[in-house]
Amino acid sequence: MTMPFLPTRKLCPSKFRSARPAAFFAAITALFFVAAPYDARADMSIYETYVVITGGPSSSGQYYYEGKDNGGTNTPFANINQSINLLASPTLTLNGGQVKTSASSGDYQNSNNYEAMLWRFYSASGSAPSYTSNNLTFAASQPAYPNYLWESTGFNANLLTGVVSGSYKMDVYFSGNGSYFSGGQQYYTSSANTTAVQTANFSFYYGATGAGTQSSAFSGSGTFVKTGTGTYTLDRANTFTGGAYIDAGAVALTAANAATNGLIAIGQEASGGGDAKLVLNAANGTTFTNNILVRNTGGNRTIEFNGAGGVTNTIQGNITNNNGFQATNANGSLILNGVLSGSGGFEKVGSGTVFFSGSSSNSQSGTYTVNGGTLVLNKSANTAAIAGSLTIASGATLRTDAANQLNDRLVTVNGTFNLNDQAQSLALASTSGSAAITLGSATMTINNTGSDSFAGVISGTGGVTKTGAGAQTLSGVNTFTGKVQINQGTLSIAAESGLGGSVASLTADQLQFGGGTLAVTTGFTMSSNRGITLNSNGGTINVAASQTFGYGGVIAGAAGNNFTKTGSGQLTLSGVNTYSGKTIINGGAISIAADNALGTAPGLVVADQLTFGSGTLAITAGLTMSSNRGITLNSGGGTIDVASSQTLSYGGIIAGSGNGLTKAGSGILSLSGANTYTGTTTIGAGTLQSGAANIIADTSAVSITSGAVFDLNGNSLTI
Known part of the structure; x- marks a missing residue:
């Protein structure tokens, strides 16, 4: 019985990440095919682009591989005559490619013109034995960076559990299912060196669709690369320094330094x-010192932390986030102590807790x-943990454990925000x-430039403090x-x-102004216990059209801290206010029943202590206003x-240049000062009474409504 011929399969270099060693993009020129076990001698044919083994083990449990050149232009084996005794801890040696001065059509070569080797192991029946204590040696006649792809489909979980060794630099790629090399990896600087362990040239590629688990440490300056949809677990303190690349699937770290640093x-x-x-x-308490790079790619990129019983793990390194991750x-909990940078986005999902900690600001702009x-x-106080917009979804929580973490960023709260x-x-x-x-x-400071609700x-x-020019x-x-x-x-x-x-x-400064505006969109009366204080730059109350805002408490403030009324609605002030700044009515009306409401x-005359800019002062009770409270008529x-x-x-x-005074209401306005405004005096209703001679400048016109x-x-007037 022989296995059907397996067509030649070329491996496309674009399948692998560009950052891998250039060696992988060499010629993939040999295919190693193992039939289902049965009692027959295995014959191997060597071609430039594949190796076929037909047959299977003998009754003694041995595979026999005898090389036979069928006319290929290049034979990539120096010593192919081998035997594997499945029952006696066998060793299999696979040799690297030889020099190819020029590539044949469809071939790939590395930068040193050496071919790479592709070894594929298949079991047609799906019942192949699980090798439990055998060794595999990769050998190369030159330090030419030969590459090896190890693929298994249908084998049991532990394909090779013996020591893996080799000479010179090599990269090993895995696909298929199973836990492959668990006996350790030893790579020697030359074929003659059989004692000193040299792992610096080893790169490990795992592309299986199933799960794989490490059971011996990886060391050296090589690289660990995960491809395929499966999960590979690094479960011990490794020392390799070439980094870990998760191109696809998942890599689980279950020990400190599992991915070294x-x-x-x-x-x-x-x-x-x-x-x-x-x-x-x-x-619990494990710290990973690695820097993390989230790369430009499709699909989801995830950091998952699943320690049971409230386990907390820490990533001490920095995270460069170029395309977003979850x-x-x-x-459990995850502490990110480093700097989160890049243009990607960050998403927290699941029921656990993530901490942004450390003493350096995050700069991720996504x-x-x-x-x-x-x-x-939980960054150090006054250190920005957020550098982009932040959204808290319904059912989720944002908590701050240190001051000034948000750096005035836009925050959308649909869940819970706990300033703590x-x-x-x-x-x-x-x-x-x-x-x-x-x-x-x-205190929460709202610093916005737009209009938000x-x-x-x-x-x-x-x-709550409001800053920023927005509403x-x-x-x-x-x-x-x-x-x-x-x-x-x-x-x-x-x-x-x-x-x-x-x-x-009564709380004197429960509502404070430092240059901003309180806009009242619906009429109501505010409690007099909510005292108002005008700080530097004063304050403005804007009452919407057809609305009345009433306040009977005290407005306090030092000289120079002015109070302004805007909006076409009415502000009714009934308290004994003590602010010393100016009162400016630029829209609508201020209604008072006593002079001290202003x-x-x-103590001395202040020319513009009461200023109009098209607004109205409404008097609801008879009063005499202090003559030191000078009035200025501005535009309008x-x-x-x-x-x-x-x-x-x-x-x-x-006073006022070109700006007029209008008398409204059916009551009496009695003026006795030597007024200097030059605009028109309009008596629209009620009575304007002269309390002295020449209360209107001779340059001002007078208009009297029917x-x-x-x-x-009884006083004279020249107009």
Whole structure:
């Protein structure tokens, strides 16, 4: 019985990564074919492109290989006459290729013009024996970097368990199923050297579709390469330094230094590659010192950590992420202590926890996504753990264990963001639904340049600070009890709960302004216990059209810290305000019933203490306004609206170049100062009363609407 002829199979170099030694791209010119075991003598025919063995072992359990040249132009064997005794710890020696001065059609050669060897082992019946204590020797007549592909289909798991040795540099590639070399790898510098172990020239390629497990250490400067969809486990402290390349499938590290301290590359360099995974499943507290490279390729790139019982593993090295990867697990935790760099994205999946730790900032510019479990940011304080946009999915958690980890990056919260008492600065993206931000005792700074809305709940004893030129809407029913500070841009609310939970007692600076704007989109009255303080650069309240925002608490602030009203809605101030800065009405109306609602009156005349820029001062009760509170009419002029049956008396100076004053409301406005504004005086309703001579400059026109009254009150006026 003979096995059917196996057609010649050439190995395409593009199947292997470009970073591998150039030697692999040599001629693949021999095919070693083993038939199913039966009692027959094996005859081998040698051709330039393949070797065929027909037949099988004798009854004594031996294979006999006798070389026979059938006219091929080059015979790549120096010593082919061998025997393998399956029962007596046999040794098989395979020789490398000879020099080819020129390649035949279809051949591949390495840079030294040496052929490579392709050895394939097959079992047609699928019941071939499992070799348990045999040795394999790779030999080469010259240091020409011959390559070997070892492929097995149908053999049992432990194909070769003896010592693998060889001379000169070589690369060994594996495909098929099984755990191949478990007896150790010994490579000698020359065929004459049989004592000194030399492993520096060894590269190990595993391309099986099934699982493989290491059972002896790898050493030297060679490379470990994983291809194929299977999983190979490195289960001990190895010392090889050429790095580990996971082109496809998975490599599991179950011991410290399993991949030594060399580079671990995940994914292929070229595009279109399949899934590649690094699995960390070592004992609790294991630290891997390797640098990791996530390469440009298709498919998913994954770091999986699955230690049971809360196991924590650490990657001490840096991760260069060029095309994105996932960190996934069912159990345990993973600490990334190095720098995460590159343009790829990071995704956390699974129920476990990943820590970004260390003392150096991450610089990965791609997206960061927490789709499951918890991502903990624990870099040194004020060290950026995030360098791109971050999304927290529903059901997932982001926690910060140190201050200032987010570096003002855009954060989308659909799950839970726990500041854990650590102050953070971020841009808070628009979200809706049941998202939650837990401050603890920390302050969250929202620093955005666009317009965003957060509908979730912010809780804790900490506070919120708004910076950046953008607008941030807080529409959730927040319960945090800390202070709100609006230093830049706009913080928009539709209810007092946008500013946090209720304030049980008067807190002077519960709402602080440092140059920003509070936008009120729906009318309501804010608790007087929520004290307002105007810090440097003052503050603005913008009330939307047709809305009224009422506040009866105290607005405080030093001189120079001004208060501005914008928006076409109305702001009603009923408290005894103590701020010393100016009041500027640039839109809508400020409604008051006492002079001190506009802050503390100046001790001396301040020309523009009350400034109009097309806004309105509405007077709801009779009062006399301090003459030291000078009025200036800017562009758009100003309106004073006095309620029915009420009188506003003012003896100070109203100034303004070309900008007019309008009297509205059915009440009385009594002016007694030597006003200097030059714009038109319009009496639209009620009465404008002269409390002294020449209250209107002779360059100002007067317009009186039907039904309105200009009462000179016995005083002269030249116009």
